Amino acid sequence: MDNKPANNFLHQIVAEDLEAGRVSEVITRFPPEPNGYLHVGHAKSICLNFGMAERFGGQCNLRFDDTNPEKESPEYVASIQEDVRWLGYQWAGEVRYASSYFQQFYDWAVHLVEQGDAYVCDLNAEQAREYRGTLTEPGRNSPFRERSIEDNLDLLARMKAGEFDEGSKVLRAKIDMASPNMNLRDPILYRIRKAVHHQTGSEWCIYPTYDFAHGQEDAIEGVTHSICTLEFEDHRPLYDWLLDHLPVPSRPRQYEFGRLNLNYTVTSKRKLKQLVDEGVVDGWDDPRMPTISGMRRRGFTPAAIRKFCEMIGVTRSDGVVDVAMLEHAIRDDLNDNAPRAMCVLRPLKVVLTDYPEGQVEQLSAPAHPSREDLGSRELPFTRELYIDAGDFLEEANKKFKRLVLGKRVRLRNAYVIEADSAVKDDAGNVIEVHAHTVPNTIGLDPEDGIKPKGVIQWVSASAGRQATVRLYDRLFTDAAPDKGDKDFMTLVNPASLDVVEGAWIEPGLAAAAPEQNFQFEREGYFVADRFEHSESAPVFNMTIGLRDTWNNG
């Protein structure tokens, strides 16, 4: 309970509350609305809320804030639970739903009316907007503001009974139409929505607004610290007003933190949904998406995402985090834990003219340079093999540490070879390289003392397997696709996906389990696709390339 990652201002608040005895235990909650898939911004909130409970020995609830049936669906309810679990968190007890408290909310609405603190208003949406005033001008009281308690009670009951049309009436709190805080200008508590709700069906035709639900949900669940993002700060006075005017069972407190912004990324459910709906990506879990499920499919690990959230911290300032930090987090995890393997993305055949046809040597290579516990794998070595086309040049300067005619290069985990000639097609393209092995160089330097310039990966042409490898680049070409009046849809990177159909992989890779991570040496980290990879038709997704400091940055 006391081995903490970094400290942040909320940890301090909670620690002080515990110490002062203001709360005896910490109860937090992660309250998504099931109207989209969770994204990396939610991961920050999840890590914060669940992490807080973990750190202080409390509990964290998963509660769906399902007060708007028109935008929600069971698909989202399911995906959200899966994502939270995948991140490694366990919520306290059963999953909760705001909708399961609807009767209580209604009873409290009646309570407010009886106290003279709420009234039924017949203004339509446009009229209500007019009466609300503007940022600089106070609003005016609704002509329905002074209805009698009896009338309000009757009208509210009939709203609930379905007697009125959508939009014709709302229940509003009677606070202050002249408040400089717009949220206090008689905020709407209930609206009529004759929609089927994914949890309550047709039981209700009036639904509470966020403001009339959130604080009470927290109070019902005994939430002590209700953590939300900065844009709800102006709602806190209303959150408190409602709790002060209702006979709630506990008194939660709201605290706000700055939401996560990532450059080259959009994190808005609306925009992510648009990318999905317009087919820019293949779905919410497309590996290019910053959704939890997209990152999962891309090969990110829960540990890396949690590490990232720890790195960026929690504050009240809203900044833009460099995606390089997210990339660092996943590289760091995978460098430690991903087995190494070899994959040739752009195959160029090499024939070792001195190597006997039909001969196969089973070479053994460690799965990881420092993790002996990860074991080793067998690499069949044969006369014909593939290297990457980018690893050969007929002639090159000394900076080029790969294969050059007349020069040597080490085949990773195998022999040093020397290139003799290049075979070209009619157009002059190199289609094959003839080379020979330097004897006795498995695990040893050449006996003549002439060391190879570099090391390159290879795959046996006869024993290797072919695979589909998907290479990804950032989804947006602009560092701030979300900012200003730019249309983010026009900033989509046309080259964000590159599907390589004819890649060659070392034989053992075909048997990889879906979601297994690897480092394809000298290329990057890859993962066997969660849904489409199979031993007979291997499919790998690039998680992130290796850091490359070759051409000065």
Place this chain on the structure above:
RNA sequence: UGGGGUGUCGCCAAGCGGCAAGGCACCAGGUUUUGAUCCUGGCAUUCGUAGGUUCGAAUCCUACCACCCCAGCCA
């Protein structure tokens, strides 16, 4: 021009009156059968600006400036 916030290195972020942590990125070396990893070193005489209080301020006070949020019967 109303209200609520935030301003510390290119980015994130410690700092809570005693003399600017750390991470990312970047740069320079070293090791290396991954141009990776790893290791070493460098990287804010200065904390939005201007005043003030104090022996002493990023930390307190004042004014100003910049940016973000709020006028959904969304959350």
